[in-house]
Structure formats: structure tokens, C-alpha cells
Amino acid sequence: MKNKKLGLNTICTHVGETPDEQFKGAISPIYLSTSYEYIDVDVKRYPRYFNTPNQEYLCKKIAALEHAEAAMIFGSGMAAISTTLLAFLKSGDHIVVQNDIYGGTRNLMEAHFANYNIEFTFTDGLNVLDFEKVIQSNTKMIYIETPSNPLLKLVDMEAIAKLAKSRNLLSAIDNTFASPVIQNPVDFGIDIVIHSATKYFGGHSDICAGAVASTQENMDIIWNIAKNLGGSLSDFTVWMLERSMKTLGLRVKAQQRNARKIAKYLNKNESVSKVYYPGLKDHPSHDIAKKQMKGYGAMMSFELNEGINTKDFLNALKLIKPSMSLAGVESTMLQPSEASHALLTPEDRADQGISDNLIRFSVGIENRKDLLKDIEQALATVKTTGSLVNS
Ligand SMILES: *Cc1c(COP(=O)(O)O)cnc(C)c1O
Numbered sequence: 001m002k003n004k005k006l007g008l009n010t011i012c013t014h015v016g017e018t019p020d021e022q023f024k025g026a027i028s029p030i031y032l033s034t035s036y037e038y039i040d041v042d043v044k045r046y047p048r049y050f051n052t053p054n055q056e057y058l059c060k061k062i063a064a065l066e067h068a069e070a071a072m073i074f075g076s077g078m079a080a081i082s083t084t085l086l087a088f089l090k091s092g093d094h095i096v097v098q099n100d101i102y103g104g105t106r107n108l109m110e111a112h113f114a115n116y117n118i119e120f121t122f123t124d125g126l127n128v129l130d131f132e133k134v135i136q137s138n139t140k141m142i143y144i145e146t147p148s149n150p151l152l153k154l155v156d157m158e159a160i161a162k163l164a165k166s167r168n169l170l171s172a173i174d175n176t177f178a179s180p181v182i183q184n185p186v187d188f189g190i191d192i193v194i195h196s197a198t199k200y201f202g203g204h205s206d207i208c209a210g211a212v213a214s215t216q217e218n219m220d221i222i223w224n225i226a227k228n229l230g231g232s233l234s235d236f237t238v239w240m241l242e243r244s245m246k247t248l249g250l251r252v253k254a255q256q257r258n259a260r261k262i263a264k265y266l267n268k269n270e271s272v273s274k275v276y277y278p279g280l281k282d283h284p285s286h287d288i289a290k291k292q293m294k295g296y297g298a299m300m301s302f303e304l305n306e307g308i309n310t311k312d313f314l315n316a317l318k319l320i321k322p323s324m325s326l327a328g329v330e331s332t333m334l335q336p337s338e339a340s341h342a343l344l345t346p347e348d349r350a351d352q353g354i355s356d357n358l359i360r361f362s363v364g365i366e367n368r369k370d371l372l373k374d375i376e377q378a379l380a381t382v383k384t385t386g387s388l389v390n391s
Pocket residue numbers: 076077078079102104145149174176177195196197198199208209210
């Protein structure tokens with residue numbers, strides 16, 4: 001199906017269905033074959049060539065959602081990220097990187113890039129000037145992640161894309177936290193869009209996958225090394241991912257509706273000292289959010305008052321699960337200093353503004369009143385049991 005004028009939910013449901021010529025079933029058949037005929041065929045298919053039928057077709061859905069020419073699916077978000085970076089960065093190259101990016105991406109750079117003689121500089125801030133001032137003569141790419149994890153900091157995508165173009169650099173974004181439902185970086189001139197499909201694309205906390213979308217020309221360059229690095233996804237999981245993505249638009253919008261109201265509730269709650277959500281008027285990048293996001297997403301973070309023990313609060317929750325990952329239909333919370341950002345040094349965490357009592361909240365699709373009740377009962381429990389930090 002051509003996708004030019006189709007609406008979001010139609011793209012989610014129908015674009016990139018694998019044809020079932022034989023039986024005309026209502027859904028995509030699954031092709032688990034790892035071996036395909038090679039004589040007189042246009043495409044020599046093999047799972048690690050990223051071109052089995054289910055992979056090939058689902059990529060069309062992802063490209064359509066990201067307004068890109070082409071896309072690829074990977075075995076994890078990190079496979080998508082590492083393959084993309086290694087496709088464009090060679091020995092002697094340099095990359096400018098937003099300071100507070102996903103911990104795994106940062107760890108990849110800090111632990112391994114020196115071995116490949118690839119240089120990187122993390123910016124001091126999020127303004128376009130913070131990026132511009134660290135560009136070197138050997139810089140090849142600017143890498144951003146907006147909204148960022150876990151503080152929901154925003155970077156102006158249009159300004160970054162302009163800067164990159166003016167200096168003949170590639171721009172890449174990790175769009176995981178927003179999802180294509182909330183923002184489409186290609187529309188602002190960003191070259192390469194990366195996703196951990198483990199998050200909103202999968203949406204049910206049962207799939208680990210990644211995706212990249214860009215021009216056909218860029219995707220050819222990525223494919224050229226991807227087939228050797230070998231981070232492809234099993235076709236069974238590709239098929240599961242297609243099923244999940246049919247409801248991507250519905251899910252993310254429902255999650256976002258909950259998040260907007262819950263952010264306002266937390267912002268007024270006397271036990272909460274700070275809320276980080278781009279939809280709040282006092283968020284430092286609220287104006288950028290209005291310009292580049294369709295809504296404000298379903299991720300937020302908050303800090304409880306000094307006296308309240310964060311871990312005890314999380315343990316007192318009955319419905320919301322303290323859980324490592326995010327973006328599932330179920331609401332989850334996590335303490336970054338103990339989980340997602342535990343591998344960073346305390347200095348790096350402090351540098352990024354991640355306090356030890358920060359809680360990241362991935363808002364799900366449950367009924368909002370049940371989520372609010374759960375937060376209220378957990379706060380009441382920690383207060384009455386007097387589990388004070390300093391006690
Ligand atoms: C989870 C995540 C990743 C890594 O994805 P995996 O699927 O776990 O490899 C990258 N970026 C962001 C923003 C993430 O949340």
C-alpha cells in the first residue's frame with residue numbers, strides 16, 4: 001500500500017503487510033525460512049542480509065512512520081545504534097554527541113571508540129551553540145536524543161539539522177522516547193532516525209529490537225556493514241513486532257493522555273519537589289516541545305521531597321511496577337541512579353543532573369484514576385511508616 005496520504009493509524013495497521021498471495025489471510029504470513037532460492041532471482045534472501053520477506057515488508061511500515069525513504073530492523077536498539085555509528089565513523093573521525101544520551105550509547109563510545117580511533121565530544125549544554133563550538137575539522141556526525149533519558153531535556157531538531165547541513169555533517173537522532181507518533185525528525189531535516197523498538201514499537205515489554213530510518217543512500221551504507229556485524233532480528237520477532245506496531249498510534253496517544261494529566265497532578269503534589277515533563281509550562285524547553293512534538297509524550301521524571309525514601313516509595317506501589325525498561329502498556333517506574341544509569345560514575349550522573357532520588361515514570365494505558373490512587377497510597381505508606389532518608 002502507498003502511504004503518502006494515509007493517516008497514522010492506517011499506516012500502523014496496513015503499510016508494510018507481507019502479502020499472502022496464496023490464501024489471502026487478513027494478516028501477514030510469517031516466513032521463518034533461513035534459506036531461499038538463489039537461481040534467477042532478483043534478491044538473494046538471507047536473514048542476516050536483512051531481506052527476508054517479513055523484514056523487508058515491516059521496514060516499509062517503519063519508513064512510512066518516520067517519513068523516510070527506507071528503514072532497517074535490528075536485533076536490539078544498541079545493534080541499530082552501534083551499526084549506524086560504525087557505518088559512518090572511521091578511524092580518525094570525530095562525532096559531536098549530546099551530553100545526556102542513553103547510557104548504553106555513552107558506554108559504547110567511552111569504552112570502545114578509542115579502540116577504533118574514533119573521537120567523540122559530549123556537549124556541555126543543549127543549545128545549538130553548545131554543539132557548534134565543539135565541531136572539529138574531522139567531525140562527521142552530530143548525534144542527539146530528544147527528549148532525553150531520564151530528564152526529558154529537549155534539543156531543537158531543526159536548528160541541529162541546519163547546523164549539520166551547513167557544516168556538511170550527518171545528523172542522527174535517537175527517537176525512542178518520543179516515537180514517530182509524537183515526533184518525526186526527518187520533517188525537521190535530521191538525516192538518520194534510530195529507535196530502540198524494545199520500547200514503544202514493541203510496547204508490551206516482550207520484544208527486544210531496534211530500527212533505523214533514513215534515505216535509501218544512507219541505508220545502503222548502513223546495510224553494507226550491518227550484514228557483516230550481523231545484528232539482524234529473528235523473523236518470528238519481526239512478525240511479533242508487526243503485530244505490536246498495529247496499535248502503536250493508539251497506545252502512545254492513550255499513554256500520552258494519561259501522562260499529561262498525571263504530570264499536572266504530580267506538579268501540584270506537596271510530596272513532589274520537581275517534575276520533568278515537556279508538556280508543563282515551566283519545563284525549560286516547553287517552547288521547543290510545542291514546535292517539534294505532537295503532544296508531549298508519555299515519559300516523565302520526578303523527585304520526591306528530601307524526607308521521603310525513594311526506594312520505599314517504589315516498593316510501596318501496588319499497580320505501577322518498579323521495572324528496568326519503559327514504554328510498555330503497563331506503567332513502570334525506575335530510579336535511574338540504581339538502574340538505567342547505575343553504570344555511570346556518580347560524577348557523570350551529577351553532571352547530567354540525575355539525582356539519587358530521581359524517579360523515571362513510563363506512563364501506561366491503565367485507567368488514570370487507578371494510577372493516581374496507587375501513587376497516593378504509596379506516598380501515604382512511606383509517610384506513615386516514617387521511612388525517612390535520615391532516620
Ligand atoms: C532502551 C534504549 C536504547 C537501547 O535499546 P535496546 O533495545 O535495549 O538495545 C537506546 N536508546 C534509548 C533512548 C533507549 O531507551
